[in-house]
Amino acid sequence: MQKATIQLETLTCPSCMQKIENGVKSLDGVDKKSIKVLFNSSKVRVEYDDEKVSIKDIENAIDKLGYEVTKSQVKAL
Amino acid sequence: MQKFILGRKNHITIVSAILIIIAFVSKLGFENEQIAIWALVIASILGVSPIAIQAYQALKVKVVSIDVLVTIAVIGAFIVRNYEESAIVTFLFLFGAYLEQRTLNKTRSAIKELTQMAPESALKQVENGEFEEVEIDEVDVGDILLVKTGAKIPVDGTVLTGEGHINEASITGEAVPVSKKKDSGVYAGTILENGTIQITADRVGEDTTFGKIIELVEEAQDSKSEAERFIDRFSKYYTPAVLVLSFIVWIFSRDIELAITILVLGCPGALVIGVPVSNVAGIGNGARHGVLLKGSEVISDFSRLDTMVFDKTGTLTIGNPKVADKEIYADNVYEVLGYLASVEKESDHPLAKAVVEYIGDIKLYTVEKTDVVKGGGIVAHVEGHKVAVGNVALMEQENILLSEKARADIARFEKNGNSLVLTSVDGELKALMGIRDQIRPGVKDDLKKLKKLGVKNLVVLSGDNQGTVDLVARELGLTEAHGHMLPEDKATYIKELQEKGQIVAFVGDGVNDSPSLALAQIGIAMGNGTDVAIETSDVVLMNSDFSRLPHALGLTKATANNMLQNIIIAVGVVLVLLASVFFSEWMNMSIGMLVHEASILVVILNGMRLLRYKLRK
Numbered sequence: 001m002q003k004a005t006i007q008l009e010t011l012t013c014p015s016c017m018q019k020i021e022n023g024v025k026s027l028d029g030v031d032k033k034s035i036k037v038l039f040n041s042s043k044v045r046v047e048y049d050d051e052k053v054s055i056k057d058i059e060n061a062i063d064k065l066g067y068e069v070t071k072s073q074v075k076a077l
Numbered sequence: 078m079q080k081f082i083l084g085r086k087n088h089i090t091i092v093s094a095i096l097i098i099i100a101f102v103s104k105l106g107f108e109n110e111q112i113a114i115w116a117l118v119i120a121s122i123l124g125v126s127p128i129a130i131q132a133y134q135a136l137k138v139k140v141v142s143i144d145v146l147v148t149i150a151v152i153g154a155f156i157v158r159n160y161e162e163s164a165i166v167t168f169l170f171l172f173g174a175y176l177e178q179r180t181l182n183k184t185r186s187a188i189k190e191l192t193q194m195a196p197e198s199a200l201k202q203v204e205n206g207e208f209e210e211v212e213i214d215e216v217d218v219g220d221i222l223l224v225k226t227g228a229k230i231p232v233d234g235t236v237l238t239g240e241g242h243i244n245e246a247s248i249t250g251e252a253v254p255v256s257k258k259k260d261s262g263v264y265a266g267t268i269l270e271n272g273t274i275q276i277t278a279d280r281v282g283e284d285t286t287f288g289k290i291i292e293l294v295e296e297a298q299d300s301k302s303e304a305e306r307f308i309d310r311f312s313k314y315y316t317p318a319v320l321v322l323s324f325i326v327w328i329f330s331r332d333i334e335l336a337i338t339i340l341v342l343g344c345p346g347a348l349v350i351g352v353p354v355s356n357v358a359g360i361g362n363g364a365r366h367g368v369l370l371k372g373s374e375v376i377s378d379f380s381r382l383d384t385m386v387f388d389k390t391g392t393l394t395i396g397n398p399k400v401a402d403k404e405i406y407a408d409n410v411y412e413v414l415g416y417l418a419s420v421e422k423e424s425d426h427p428l429a430k431a432v433v434e435y436i437g438d439i440k441l442y443t444v445e446k447t448d449v450v451k452g453g454g455i456v457a458h459v460e461g462h463k464v465a466v467g468n469v470a471l472m473e474q475e476n477i478l479l480s481e482k483a484r485a486d487i488a489r490f491e492k493n494g495n496s497l498v499l500t501s502v503d504g505e506l507k508a509l510m511g512i513r514d515q516i517r518p519g520v521k522d523d524l525k526k527l528k529k530l531g532v533k534n535l536v537v538l539s540g541d542n543q544g545t546v547d548l549v550a551r552e553l554g555l556t557e558a559h560g561h562m563l564p565e566d567k568a569t570y571i572k573e574l575q576e577k578g579q580i581v582a583f584v585g586d587g588v589n590d591s592p593s594l595a596l597a598q599i600g601i602a603m604g605n606g607t608d609v610a611i612e613t614s615d616v617v618l619m620n621s622d623f624s625r626l627p628h629a630l631g632l633t634k635a636t637a638n639n640m641l642q643n644i645i646i647a648v649g650v651v652l653v654l655l656a657s658v659f660f661s662e663w664m665n666m667s668i669g670m671l672v673h674e675a676s677i678l679v680v681i682l683n684g685m686r687l688l689r690y691k692l693r694k
Contacts, residue, residue, distance in 0.1 A: 005283075012178040018313070022138035040185055040357045041192075041295040065134045066083050073214065073282075 001031070004055055006044040006072040008062065011037075016067065020044060023065045029053035047077065086127050090171040096120035097164050117160035124167030125151045141317045146340045149320070153337035154666065165667040166341060173674030177350075180681040185357060186688075191364055192291055194266050199231035200224070202275075213282070220278045224269050233285040234276035236261045241272020290369065297360050297372040311348075319343030334665075335658070342654040342669040347676040351643030354684035359636030362690050367619035368629040373640075375615045378598045379630065380637035381580050385532050386571060386593070388585035389539035389549060392603055392623070394514040398427055400435035402495060402511035404486045413507045415439050416459045417500045420466050423447055424455060428498055429466075431512045450474070454498075465501045477501045483509065494548040513545075517623050521553050526627035526692070530634065538567045568592040582616075584626070601626070631692040639687055643680040650676040 011017070017037040024044065025032050029052025036045040048058065059069045082089070096116045104113035125148060132144035147170050154163035199216050200208040200223040208223040213231055216222065221237060224230055230243065242254035245267040254270045257263060263276055266287035282288055319340060327336035356373045363370045370376060387393050407413050418436040421429040423444055447457040453474060454467015465475045469487065472479065479487070486509055490497055495511030524535055536557040539546045543560035550558030559570065567583075571593055574581050583590070583597035594600030594614050602614035603621040618625045654672060657664045 010178065010182065012174065012181055018140045019135050019138055019142065022140055026138065036296075038295055039353060043295065065138070066080070066131060075283075 001047055001077040002050045002055070002074050003034075003047050003077050004045070004058065004072055004074045006046070006059065006062065007070045008042045008044065009068040009070060011039055011042045011067070019065055020062055020067060023061050024058060027053050027057060027061055030058070082127050082130060086171060087175060089123055089127060090168065090175060093120040093124040093164065093168045093171070096123075097168060100161075100164070114160055117164040121151060121155060121160055121163040121167055124164065124171060128167060128170060141320060143316065143344045146316065146319060146344055150337040150340040150666065153333055153340070157333045159334070159666075162666045166670045169667070169670040169674055173670075173677060176674075176678055177681065180678065180685065181354070183685055183688075185361070191294060194229075195287065195291065196229040196231040196265055200228075216278055216281050218278050218281055222276050222278060224274050224276060226269060226271050226273060228269055230263045230265055230267045230269060230276070232265050232276070232278040232282075233280040233287075234263055234278045236263060237275045237277050239272060239274035241274050242270045244268045244270050293369060293371060294360065294364050297370060297375075316343075338658055338664065338666045338669055339655075341666045342658060342664075342673065343651070344673050347647035347650060347673075347680045348644070350677060351647045351680040351684070352640050354681050355636055355639040355643055355687060358684045358687035359632060359639070359690075362688055363629065363632055366628055366632075367622055367625050368632065369617040369619065370629070370633065371615050371617075375599060376633045376636050378580055379582065379616065379633040382532055382582055382599065382630065383579040384534040384536060384574055385527060385582045385584065386536045386538060386567075386574075386597070387555075388567075388583075388590050388593075389537050389546060390514060391586040391621075392584055393520055393537060393549060393553065394516050398431045398496070398512050398514050400431055400510050401513045401515070402490050402493065404483075404509045405507065406480075406483065406505075406509070407502075407507040411439070413500065413502060415442060416462065416464050416502060417466060417508060419444050419459055420447075420455055420457050420464055423457070424449070428496055428512050432498055432510060435510070462502050463504070466498060468497055469499065472499050472501060472506065475501060475504070477504055477506055479506060494545045516549065516552065519624055523624050523627050524553055524555070527630060530627060530630050532630070538562045538570060564590060564592055568596050571596050586621075601629075628692050632687075632690055635690050636687055639684060643683055646676060646680055646683070 008020075017039050020037050021035055024030055024035055024046060027048075029049040031047040031049075034045070034047035037043075038045065044062065046058065048055075055072055055074050059072060062069055097120055100113040100116035100120070103109040103116070128144050128151070129148045132142065132148040135142040135144060147166065151163045151167055154160075154166070195213075197213050198210055199213055201211045201216060202221040202223070203209050216232055222231060222234070224241075226241070236257050236259050238259060240256070240258045243257050243263060244254050245264060257272075257274065262279075263274075264287060265280075265285035280286075283292055322343070323336040323339040326339055327333060330336070352373075356376070359376060360370050360372075370379075405413065414436050418433055418439050419442045421432045422441065442459045445458045447455060449455055450467060450471055453471035454465065456463070456465045456467075456471075456475065458464070465471060465477070469479075483506055487497060490509065490511035493511065493513070495513045498510045498512060499506060500508040500510075527535065534557065535553075535555045536559070537546060537550050537553075537555050538559050539549075540560075540562055543558075546558045546560035549555075562570070567590065571581050571583060575596075575598070580599075581597045582599035582601055583593045584601045584603065585594055586603050594602060599616060600614040601616040601618065603618050603623070616629060618629070650672060654664070654669055658669075
C-alpha cells in the first residue's frame with residue numbers, strides 16, 4: 001500500500017469535494033475509506049494498492065474532473 | 078477544450094458583463110432589439126459553457142451539484158427565449174464564484190502563512206564532499222546538510238559541527254533565539270539567525286515536528302462537527318430534491334419560468350460553505366496566536382465548557398523550584414554562602430540546584446570528606462570547618478541547637494509552602510533557605526479572565542501535599558484543590574465530573590498526564606512542540622504559554638457563535654426566497670441568483686471577522 005498526498009489548485013466550491021471523492025473512489029485499487037479531500041488546504045490524501053493503480057491514474061482521474069494537480073507526494077506504508 | 082474554457086472563467090465573466098451592458102445600451106438607448114438579443118444570446122452561451130462542463134463532470138461521478146441546477150435553469154430560460162435572464166444568471170453565478178474564491182483565500186491566509194514557512198530546499202552534501210542545493214523532497218534521513226546564516230533549517234536533525242543561534246518561533250512561538258552547538262537538536266522551519274552549522278537529518282518532510290503541526294492544522298480545518306456532517310448529508314439529498322421539486326412544479330403548472338426560478342433559488346451555496354468558513358477562520362486565528370485547535374468538534378465542546386482542571390507543577394507553576402525566602406544568622410555572610418554553594422555544587426538534587434542558582438557567582442572552596450545523608454542532606458568539610466546542609470532532621474541528627482527565632486522562621490517558611498534547606502557551620506546554624514516552585518507570572522489574571530468567560534469551576538489536582546496545593550489554590554482564587562493525587566486518581570476525578578454531565582477540560586504538561594488529557598472532552602497540552610503533547614491533546618498551547626488559554630476559550634466561543642449565525646443566515650435566505658417565489662410578484666431568476674450569491678458572500682465575510690478576533694480586555 002502507498003499513501004499519497006496530492007496538492008491541487010485552490011478548491012473553491014464545496015461540491016468539488018464530493019466530485020473528487022467520488023471520482024477517486026471509482027478507481028480500482030484505491031482504499032475507499034482512506035480518501036480525504038481537504039477543502040481548505042486543497043489537498044487529497046489517499047491510500048492505494050500500487051499493484052492495481054498508479055499515482056498517475058489517480059492524478060489523471062482528478063485532472064479529468066477539471067482540477068489541476070500541482071504536486072503529489074507518495075510514501076510507502 | 079474543457080481546460081481551455083475552465084481556465085478562462087474570469088475572462089468569460091468579464092466578456093459576458095460587457096455583452097450584457099452592450100445589450101442594455103442598445104435596447105434602451107437605441108431601441109435596437111436585434112443587437113440586444115444577439116448580445117444576450119452570446120453572453121448566455123459563453124457564460125454557461127464553463128458551468129455546463131462542471132455540471133457534466135459532476136454528473137459523471139454521480140453528483141448533482143449546484144452547476145447542474147444552474148445549467149438546467151439556463152437551458153430552460155433559453156427554451157422560453159428569456160435571454161435576458163439566462164445571460165444575467167450565468168454572469169452572476171460566475172462573478173459570485175470569483176468573489177467567493179477571492180474572499181475564501183483571505184480566510185485561508187492564516188494557514189497559508191504557516192505552510193509558507195515550510196522549507197523548500199536544502200544544501201545537501203554530495204559524494205565529493207561539496208554541498209549542493211536540492212529540493213526538500215530529495216533529502217533523506219541520514220543526509221548531511223549545511224545551513225548558513227539567515228537560512229531555514231530544512232529538517233529535524235542534530236548539529237554535527239558549527240555553532241549558531243536559532244529563532245524557533247515557528248515551533249515554540251518564542252522569538253528569543255536559542256543557542257545551538259554540536260549535538261543540539263534543531264527543528265525544520267526554524268531560522269538560523271547567526272553562525273553556520275552542519276546537521277544530520279533525523280526526520281524529514283511530514284515526519285518533522287513542523288510537518289506534523291501543518292498536517293494537524295490542515296486536518297483540523299476540514300474535520301467535521303456533528304452539525305456539519307448533518308449538513309453534508311442534507312445537501313447530498315437537498316440538491317436532487319430541488320431538481321425533483323422544480324420538475325413537479327413544471328408538470329403541474331406548465332410554467333417553465335416558475336420551475337427554473339425554483340432551480341436557481343434552491344441552490345444551497347451559503348449553507349454548505351457557511352460552517353467550514355467559520356471553522357477555517359477560527360482555527361487560522363488560533364494558529365496565528367499560538368493556539369492549535371484540533372478541529373470543529375473541539376471548538377464546539379470547548380465553547381460550552383463547565384469545569385477546567387489544572388495540573389499544578391509545570392502548569393500553574395513554572396515547575397522549576399527557586400529560593401523564595403531566606404534568613405542568615407551570621408555576620409560573615411559571604412563566607413557562609415560560599416561554603417553552602419561549594420557543598421551544594423556536589424549534589425544534583427533539585428533543591429541544591431535551586432540554592433546554587435540563587436547564590437550565583439561566588440568564591441568557591443575545596444570540599445572534602447563529603448557524606449551524603451539519605452533523606453537528610455550533606456555533611457562535608459570545607460576549609461577545615463564542618464559544614465552540614467540539609468533539612469531539620471539532619472540538624473537534629475548533628476545536634477545543632479535551633480534558637481527561638483530560628484524555630485519561628487522555620488514555622489513561617491513552612492507555612493508559605495516552602496521546602497527548607499538549613500546550613501550549619503561547626504555546629505551552629507548559619508543560614509535558612511525556603512525553596513518553592515513559583516507560580517507562573519500572569520496566571521492569576523488569566524484565571525480571572527477564564528472565570529469571566531463563563532468557566533464555572535477551576536480545579537487544581539496535584540501529587541503534592543494538600544497544604545501546598547491549598548496555598549496555590551488560595552493565592553490564585555481556584556474553586557477546588559486536591560493534593561496527593563496520582564495520575565490515575567486525576568483521571569478518576571475527571572470521570573466523576575463527566576458522569577455528572579459536565580464538560581471538562583484538563584490542562585497539563587502532556588507527558589505524565591496523558592490519561593487525563595485523553596479522557597477529558599478537551600485535553601489541553603502545554604506544549605513545547607513535543608510529539609506527545611501534540612498528539613494526545615485536543616488543544617495545544619505553543620511554547621507552554623498559559624496566557625493563550627483565555628484567548629483560546631474566547632476564540633472557540635466566538636467561532637461557535639459565528640457558525641450558528643452562518644447557519645441561520647443560510648437557512649433564512651433559502652426560506653425567504655422560496656416563500657417569495659410563491660407569494661410575491663417581483664421574484665425572478667436573476668434576483669434569486671443575486672440574493673443567493675450575496676448570501677454566500679455574507680457568510681464568508683462574517684466568517685472572516687474571526688481572523689481579527691482578539692480577547693476584549
